[in-house]
Each structure stands twice: as structure tokens, then as C-alpha cells.
């Protein structure tokens with residue numbers, strides 16, 4: 547690039563001053579351009595740890611030259627608060643459909659420009675129709691992965707402590723006499739109040755989304771009865787805790803059992819981890835790909851979302867992390883042992899027992915959050 551200067555000016559003449567001004571504005575212009583160019587080259591993502599494989603990210607970077615900055619959160623409440631506050635700096639976020647629904651109402655997400663997507667037709671129309679209940683017209687979110695919340699366990703440690711332990715039932719976690727057997731080998735729960743309380747209410751035969759204070763109190767009493775046996779609620783420490791043998795029983799997410807098992811296999815430590823969908827029924831969750839309203843690089847976010855809708859890319863995610871995806875065209879590319887695993891893709895008779903997480907009546911969420919804090923802190 548050539549910068550033209552006024553070569554014939556005498557110092558301090560009007561011409562000289564104008565030239566200096568011009569040079570200064572050229573500088574300001576160039577540095578602004580530099581910032582814009584460097585901004586154009588990144589996409590900052592907020593996601594769970596172990597939710598987008600490094601190989602998938604590097605495939606996108608190699609193809610587009612856009613650098614991915616991967617930031618992690620380990621509770622939905624943290625992500626929600628950050629997005630409601632604004633100025634998060636995130637270009638792409640992965641809330642659950644339920645949290646996305648509240649973020650949409652609060653104006654914290656932006657409408658997706660579907661004209662920028664070449665791969666949208668790969669998505670599963672049934673999942674899109676279902677998610678439209680949370681996001682009218684699928685305007686703000688593209689489905690990413692989904693799964694169930696259930697029982698992750700170490701069969702060896704569990705059966706050593708209790709023969710015929712009811713691993714397929716929430717009794718193992720919610721009946722204090724049964725749970726007590728496993729306190730020493732480590733019980734953990736995801737720190738996800740809306741999900742866990744809904745499961746506890748459903749276990750009690752109550753509406754999982756009740757706003758009734760007395761019913762919420764029953765769920766709190768149930769959870770509190772097993773509180774002494776729970777070691778921790780550190781969501782981010784569950785996969786490695788199971789894989790290392792520091793935990794034997796977890797109320798958590800389906801795919802994390804597969805990942806913990808794969809990690810233990812890699813470590814060659816002989817540990818096996820299994821998963822069961824509770825026979826009492828449980829929640830099924832769906833996670834969104836969405837763009838915050840104030841995202842610095844929304845075009846890059848659209849490109850990344852479009853890339854994640856490519857069957858090869860999203861099948862790789864499912865193969866590594868054992869969560870089903872919302873992409874119909876990818877199904878054939880998912881490894882046979884993953885796609886035929888009923889814990890990953892539950893058969894229809896199991897699906898019928900699952901409930902999706904739904905919004906609660908006004909005020910109920912506050913009651914629930916307070917009750918969760920009391921339960922967790924044991925107060």
C-alpha cells in the first residue's frame with residue numbers, strides 16, 4: 547500500500563498542517579481497519595467443556611482461517627446471567643432450549659440469518675418442530691446435541707457394595723438407605739437445579755414443572771434426605787471423577803458416561819462406566835447453538851454454526867461425545883455402536899417416558915433456586 551504525502555509543502559504552512567492531519571487520519575483509519583480485520587478472524591464460543599471436539603474446531607479453522615476461542619461454563623445459570631448482563635464478548639453460545647427460551651424473551655439473543663446457512667436442510671424436521679415450542683419459527687437457535695439425565699455408575703464399585711443394586715432406578719440415588727451404601731465410593735450430582743428438581747418431582751409422582759410451594763418442598767425434603775451421602779455438585783469434575791475411580795454414582799448427563807468410559811479405556815486403568823435411563827422416567831434436554839444480541843462477530847458465528855450442520859462434522863461430535871445430534875443427514879455417519887446404543891439414541895418406548903424441560907410459572911423458579919441452595923449447602 548502506498549501512502550501519498552504532500553511533498554512540496556513548507557513546514558508550518560496550511561498545506562503542511564493539512565498533510566499532517568491527513569496522515570494522522572490515515573493512521574487512525576488503518577488501525578481501525580487492522581482491528582476490524584483481526585476481529586473478523588475470530589469466533590468466541592461459550593460451551594460446556596468436552597462439547598465440541600478439538601478436531602472439529604481445527605477443521606473449521608483450517609477451512610476458514612477463523613480462529614476459534616473456546617471458553618467454558620459449567621452451569622447454565624452462569625451462562626444465563628452473563629448473557630442477561632450483556633457485553634459477554636461471546637459470538638456463539640450453547641444454552642439449553644429452556645434457558646434459550648428465557649434469553650429470547652429477554653432480548654439477549656439475535657435472530658439467525660438463515661440465508662447464511664447452506665446446510666440447514668440437514669436438520670431433523672421433527673426436532674425442529676419440537677424446538678419451535680421454545681423458539682417460535684426456530685428463529686434464534688439451531689439444535690446441536692441432545693440427551694437424557696440419568697444414572698452414571700461404576701458397575702464394579704457399585705456391585706461390590708450392594709448386590710443387585712437398583713442401577714436402573716432413581717431409588718439408588720433418592721432412597722437414603724440405598725444411597726448410603728455408595729457414599730464412600732463417591733456420589734455426585736450435576737449442579738443443575740431446574741433439571742434435578744424436575745426429576746425429583748417426577749420421581750415423587752408430581753408435575754415436574756409445578757410452581758406449588760408445598761410440592762417443591764416435598765422435592766427438597768427428598769433431596770435433603772440423601773444430602774449426607776453426596777460428595778459434590780461440581781459438574782465439571784464428573785467425567786474425570788468417574789474415569790479415575792473417584793466417583794462411583796452420579797446423577798448426570800448420558801454422554802458423559804460414554805466419555806468417562808472412553809477416558810478410562812485410554813488411561814488403561816481397567817475402570818468401566820455404565821449409564822442407565824431411570825425407569826421412573828427422566829428429562830430429555832436439547833442444546834442450542836445461538837448468537838448473543840451483542841456478539842462482536844456474528845458472521846463468523848453463522849459460519850461456525852453452518853459448519854456444525856455438515857453431516858461429517860456433527861457425526862464426529864456424536865462419535866466422540868456420545869450425545870445424539872439434531873442432524874438427520876448425519877445419522878448414517880454416526881458409528882454403528884454409537885447409533886445402536888439405546889442409552890445414546892433411546893428407542894421409542896423409552897422416549898415416551900421422557901419429559902422435555904419446560905418453563906415454570908412465574909415465581910416458581912425463584913422458589914426452586916432457593917430450595918436448591920439450601921439443599922446443596924445442607925442448611
Ligand code: N2P
Nearest residue numbers: 594595596597799831
Ligand atoms: C458436557 C455435557 C453437557 C450437556 N459434557 C448438558 N446439556
